[in-house]
Amino acid sequence: MTNALNHNKANPPRVADAPPRKAGYLRHLFLRCFLMIALVTMAVGIGLAMDSGIIPDGFDGMTNVGAAGLYDTLRWRIALGAVMIISVAGGIFLFLNRRIANPLEKTAEATGHLAEGNLGATLPGHLPYEIGRIGDSINGLSVNFQETLILVWNQTENAIARIQRTTEKISPNGQACSSEDMVADLHAVRQDLETMQMMVRTFDLYDVAITDNDTLAAKKAVKPLN
Amino acid sequence: MGKSILIVDDSSIMRKMIKETLKSAGHDVIGEAKNGDDAVALYKTLKPDLVTMDITMRGMDGFEAARQILGDDREACIIFLSNLDERQYSQEAKQIGAKGYLNKHRSKEILTLIDQV
Numbered sequence: 001m002t003n004a005l006n007h008n009k010a011n012p013p014r015v016a017d018a019p020p021r022k023a024g025y026l027r028h029l030f031l032r033c034f035l036m037i038a039l040v041t042m043a044v045g046i047g048l049a050m051d052s053g054i055i056p057d058g059f060d061g062m063t064n065v066g067a068a069g070l071y072d073t074l075r076w077r078i079a080l081g082a083v084m085i086i087s088v089a090g091g092i093f094l095f096l097n098r099r100i101a102n103p104l105e106k107t108a109e110a111t112g113h114l115a116e117g118n119l120g121a122t123l124p125g126h127l128p129y130e131i132g133r134i135g136d137s138i139n140g141l142s143v144n145f146q147e148t149l150i151l152v153w154n155q156t157e158n159a160i161a162r163i164q165r166t167t168e169k170i171s172p173n174g175q176a177c178s179s180e181d182m183v184a185d186l187h188a189v190r191q192d193l194e195t196m197q198m199m200v201r202t203f204d205l206y207d208v209a210i211t212d213n214d215t216l217a218a219k220k221a222v223k224p225l226n
Numbered sequence: 227m228g229k230s231i232l233i234v235d236d237s238s239i240m241r242k243m244i245k246e247t248l249k250s251a252g253h254d255v256i257g258e259a260k261n262g263d264d265a266v267a268l269y270k271t272l273k274p275d276l277v278t279m280d281i282t283m284r285g286m287d288g289f290e291a292a293r294q295i296l297g298d299d300r301e302a303c304i305i306f307l308s309n310l311d312e313r314q315y316s317q318e319a320k321q322i323g324a325k326g327y328l329n330k331h332r333s334k335e336i337l338t339l340i341d342q343v
Contacts, residue, residue, distance in 0.1 A: 217310055
């Protein structure tokens with residue numbers, strides 16, 4: 001075991017440089033797809049609508065007036081078709097953006113806050129589809145994590161108090177006594193417990209505020225990410 | 227004889243712990259709610275003998291839920307289980323009409339309180 005630890009210290013695992021994760025990547029991807037569809041549709045539409053030399057079959061031999069009328073009709077229909085395609089693509093983009101990209105970004109943001117110890121960053125309850133279920137699970141995780149932290153806090157508070165009382169009994173007013181080792185051990189345990197409490201304090205809790213003496217409901221609680 | 231109990235707590239872990247404690251003493255957990263709104267609705271449906279109620283929850287908190295339940299049923303038996311400071315909140319719990327207020331991390335003491343209620 002020790003050799004394995006030493007080996008790892010001598011040859012630490014190399015961490016590949018991960019590309020920076022940009023916010024809104026999915027939204028930009030959808031936008032690029034929409035713009036590409038729109039541009040291609042416009043280009044094709046314009047090319048066909050203008051007199052580009054493409055003559056549909058069957059129009060050879062018709063009068064110029066008749067051919068011009070047909071071309072106009074065809075141009076308008078092509079233009080209308082292009083507008084419809086662009087509109088549908090735009091609608092799909094807005095739908096994907098609103099129902100997929102935005103909820104996913106909120107979920108990513110909340111998990112980021114959670115990872116940083118901010119348990120108050122909750123997700124709103126109206127996210128759609130499976131993303132909503134992920135959001136509910138993240139909120140549940142945050143609540144359960146807070147319960148665990150408060151349990152640790154309360155139990156360490158109780159333990160510290162007992163240690164203090166025991167220390168006082170063994171060595172009243174800090175006087176030297178025959179149980180110096182025991183007092184030293186108790187002091188060390190107390191420091192360990194206080195270190196655990198320091199870690200608890202680094203978290204921003206969901207709806208509870210821990211003060212020096214009390215555990216109180218936090219009025220500023222629950223700030224859903226909108 | 228065991229009582230039928232509704233557990234109200236936004237933490238699934240705490241609901242599980244309380245449920246295990248109650249079941250070990252022969253009580254029957256007939257429902258679980260994770261917020262005050264669900265608690266009020268489930269109480270009307272299930273009519274449990276007793277409700278264990280957390281205080282801080284998303285949406286409707288435990289105090290408001292208890293007021294609504296007691297407003298509909300004055301005989302409702304509600305015990306608050308919370309990690310909030312007892313000195314600060316037990317008085318309000320009594321004023322609402324709860325039968326008791328316990329620190330939820332000492333939930334075994336609820337068994338004693340249930341027997342007394």
